[in-house]
């Protein structure tokens with residue numbers, strides 16, 4: 267396993283980490299024992315970076331991580347996230363107010379059964395809270411020794427610049443896989459310049475690029491892929507591409523999952539990828555992708571196949587707007603699903619906006635690009 271320094275910190279993380287979202291059951295039911303065994307196997311394979319969140323399974327996943335790490339805490343670099351909360355209507359919303367962050371971090375420590383969190387990540391930007399307030403709360407947690415380093419998640423350029431104006435962070439967690447390559451458009455180099463590591467999430471695109479996924483109809487009713495907008499189309503549209511990539515993987519003595527993961531960690535600026543895993547064998551297989559990065563020639567070969575079989579999935583997801591509010595950093599909308607997003611002028615309550623399901627940006631009517639970001 268290759269180990270890399272995460273941003274400007276002294277954390278040496280495995281190039282392949284472990285994402286724990288599947289432990290919440292959203293990829294089909296998973297019993298707690300299977301989750302704990304998977305996590306321990308990951309550690310045995312050199313995966314020392316574990317990513318979780320206070321809202322995976324309503325906190326239950328943090329408890330599982332804590333149980334699995336009992337007696338082995340010092341072997342792991344634990345990253346969790348806070349900054350979301352349930353609103354008055356019981357919907358998950360972004361909430362990075364100081365009191366929410368401090369309470370959430372304390373609760374995460376308790377559930378994880380640990381005295382310190384190695385990386386505490388703001389799950390997504392909160393346009394309703396002054397950035398300085400969130401930064402102040404996190405700095406206090408660091409001073410108290412409860413958090414070692416501050417990280418961000420889903421922060422795109424505008425939000426990053428707002429953050430950097432008042433604070434710092436060592437890492438940013440963003441989607442990165444064969445189809446979702448938005449970070450290559452300048453964000454990677456920007457983060458590198460600022461000493462910020464990139465943690466690539468959904469590196470297998472929900473397991474699609476692991477090569478073993480059956481048709482969407484075969485998925486369990488609880489599996490979120492069944493209801494993910496356009497997932498069936500995505501499966502069909504990527505069929506030829508996946509076959510080509512699988513053939514290349516075979517030729518190179520890799521599995522499709524290893525090809526996808528090694529590709530992700532080979533991009534300069536990407537520190538590590540955090541594939542989710544449901545079974546110990548998956549963690550073991552994924553760990554082997556982290557033995558080395560691809561050479562430039564190998565990367566070029568994969569990128570040539572990706573360019574030949576370009577797939578452009580639909581990413582706009584219509585979201586009704588409940589309210590539009592003037593926030594500390596500009597106007598934002600409260601979407602019907604509870605999330606708050608910055609919106610361009612002209613958007614009003616009662617409108618429906620198109621949200622990009624990858625970046626969380628809202629498309630501006632009549633314009634090509636996306637503005638804002640979650």
Ligand SMILES: NC(=O)c1ccc[n+]([C@@H]2O[C@H](COP(=O)([O-])OP(=O)(O)OC[C@H]3O[C@@H](n4cnc5c(N)ncnc54)[C@H](OP(=O)(O)O)[C@@H]3O)[C@@H](O)[C@H]2O)c1
Nearest residue numbers: 285286287288467468469470471472473476523541542548
């Ligand atoms: N910051 C954020 O907003 C955010 C958002 C999403 C995710 N994340 C983090 O990123 C992590 C990764 O994302 P993800 O878990 O959603 O997606 P992913 O890593 O792209 O896919 C995970 C799924 O792929 C399948 N899989 C994994 N390894 C495999 C292997 N070797 N062979 C075959 N199938 C394999 C498993 O499902 P099946 O076996 O059922 O196919 C697994 O549940 C999460 O766990 C979470 O920690 C963060």
